[in-house]
Amino acid sequence: MATTYAAAAKKGTVLVSGASIAGPAVAYWLHRYGFAVTVVEKAPGMRGGGYPIDVRGTALEVIRRMGLLPQLQEAHVETRLLTFLDTDGSTVASAHPQSVMGGVEGTDLEVRRGDLTNVLYGAVADDVEFVFDDSVDTLTQHAHGVDVTFRSGTHRSFDLVVGADGLHSRTREIVFGPEQQFHHHLGYCFAGFTMRNVLGLSHEGVLWNTIGRTAALYAVRDSDEVHGLLVFARPEPLYDAFRDPAAQRDLVAATFAGDGWEVPTMVAAMRDADDLFFDVVSQIRQPRWTNGRVALVGDAAAAPSFLTGQGSSLALVGAYMLAGTLATHRDHTAAFAAYERETRGFVELNQARVGVGDATLCPTTAEALARRNERLRGLTTLPPQPGRPEHSALTLPAVAA
Numbered sequence: 121m122a123t124t125y126a127a128a129a130k131k132g133t134v135l136v137s138g139a140s141i142a143g144p145a146v147a148y149w150l151h152r153y154g155f156a157v158t159v160v161e162k163a164p165g166m167r168g169g170g171y172p173i174d175v176r177g178t179a180l181e182v183i184r185r186m187g188l189l190p191q192l193q194e195a196h197v198e199t200r201l202l203t204f205l206d207t208d209g210s211t212v213a214s215a216h217p218q219s220v221m222g223g224v225e226g227t228d229l230e231v232r233r234g235d236l237t238n239v240l241y242g243a244v245a246d247d248v249e250f251v252f253d254d255s256v257d258t259l260t261q262h263a264h265g266v267d268v269t270f271r272s273g274t275h276r277s278f279d280l281v282v283g284a285d286g287l288h289s290r291t292r293e294i295v296f297g298p299e300q301q302f303h304h305h306l307g308y309c310f311a312g313f314t315m316r317n318v319l320g321l322s323h324e325g326v327l328w329n330t331i332g333r334t335a336a337l338y339a340v341r342d343s344d345e346v347h348g349l350l351v352f353a354r355p356e357p358l359y360d361a362f363r364d365p366a367a368q369r370d371l372v373a374a375t376f377a378g379d380g381w382e383v384p385t386m387v388a389a390m391r392d393a394d395d396l397f398f399d400v401v402s403q404i405r406q407p408r409w410t411n412g413r414v415a416l417v418g419d420a421a422a423a424p425s426f427l428t429g430q431g432s433s434l435a436l437v438g439a440y441m442l443a444g445t446l447a448t449h450r451d452h453t454a455a456f457a458a459y460e461r462e463t464r465g466f467v468e469l470n471q472a473r474v475g476v477g478d479a480t481l482c483p484t485t486a487e488a489l490a491r492r493n494e495r496l497r498g499l500t501t502l503p504p505q506p507g508r509p510e511h512s513a514l515t516l517p518a519v520a521a
């Protein structure tokens with residue numbers, strides 16, 4: 121804990137649950153505005169891993185205002201080629217990633233998720249109290265604050281609590297009720313993990329498809345390791361599998377059993393991976409992100425799903441908006457109302473674009489796959505697409521004085 125921590129308490133104390141993207145980002149801005157911040161993370165340390173993620177549009181401006189743009193430009197992955205393969209392993213098309221996904225070449229950033237979390241953590245680690253390997257057990261709100269009990273048995277009180285604990289947010293569950301009522305399943309599950317670069321890929325991604333299943337290998341620069349991604353159609357969300365890594369591995373292996381190309385090697389690597397990240401492809405849509413003295417941000421409030429490629433960008437923008445409204449409004453009630461009013465339109469616009477990615481990544485019928493392949497063949501002759509308007513659809517208010 122840094123010396124500035126006690127002095128900062130004059131604005132109030134805030135507990136942030138979750139230390140991935142939204143958590144450290146909101147902690148950074150709250151500290152900068154004079155709040156004393158504690159971040160609790162259930163993992164024993166900052167969690168690395170995860171597929172490379174995009175930071176675009178309005179979120180880039182948040183990063184610039186945090187002074188982190190040079191570090192993230194340094195970490196930029198610069199994928200040069202995406203190659204799509206048919207079920208028999210033959211090439212359907214190769215194209216520049218921005219022809220497929222849309223984006224602004226030379227401006228948008230693509231960084232390894234772990235690089236982004238490390239840069240964000242580095243920006244606040246000296247100024248904010250981090251408590252790892254613990255989590256919120258109960259929250260009791262009253263007129264003057266929130267009493268919190270932690271899994272470790274500790275009791276503490278804070279003026280405000282921010283839930284930045286992801287798609288399956290415990291904060292949301294405690295304050296708003298079961299996840300099921302806000303969970304909109306988009307019909308897929310995915311497993312991401314690191315594995316050996318068996319194909320010698322460099323600065324590129326290769327995606328193999330069959331009906332309802334996708335296997336992708338993604339090489340960040342030149343490395344002995346690549347990111348493996350196995351995506352499969354699954355009409356119902358798998359609530360039970362969220363908590364059982366062994367069941368996740370068995371399910372993925374059974375789903376891809378008998379498939380060709382590099383899939384058997386990938387499944388074997390997935391079984392051994394120590395950084396497996398398994399989840400549903402779902403959105404969180406809820407009418408309110410705040411209740412009393414508790415606010416949600418990032419995936420906890422409004423996960424857009426990785427099909428939009430906007431999860432981290434929404435987390436960064438949401439963090440900026442939430443902290444900014446707390447810094448500029450007379451009390452948390454007015455601030456939370458402004459946070460919802462000023463941020464929701466941007467978030468919902470980005471959530472609404474989900475159909476586009478869906479059709480490209482993992483078509484679920486033979487007709488849809490054939491149509492997707494036809495479209496990709498056409499893309500190879502097109503220049504990169506411009507950035508999508510929804511990525512920049514919010515003009516950030518100035519940094520509070």
Ligand SMILES: Cc1cc2nc3c(=O)[nH]c(=O)nc-3n(C[C@H](O)[C@H](O)[C@H](O)COP(=O)(O)OP(=O)(O)OC[C@H]3O[C@@H](n4cnc5c(N)ncnc54)[C@H](O)[C@@H]3O)c2cc1C
Nearest residue numbers: 138140141142162170171255285286290312418419426431
């Ligand atoms: C290890 C990891 C790998 C990921 N890989 C991918 C990927 O490959 N593709 C993809 O699309 N998205 C991935 N994501 C999700 C992606 O980071 C988010 O969709 C997006 O960046 C929004 O970030 P967030 O901070 O709101 O939520 P998240 O990144 O989900 O972070 C939530 C954080 O809260 C912590 N947490 C959860 N519950 C509690 C609790 N009860 N108490 C305290 N802490 C808690 C988690 O450990 C995590 O650090 C990954 C997330 C993690 C944590």
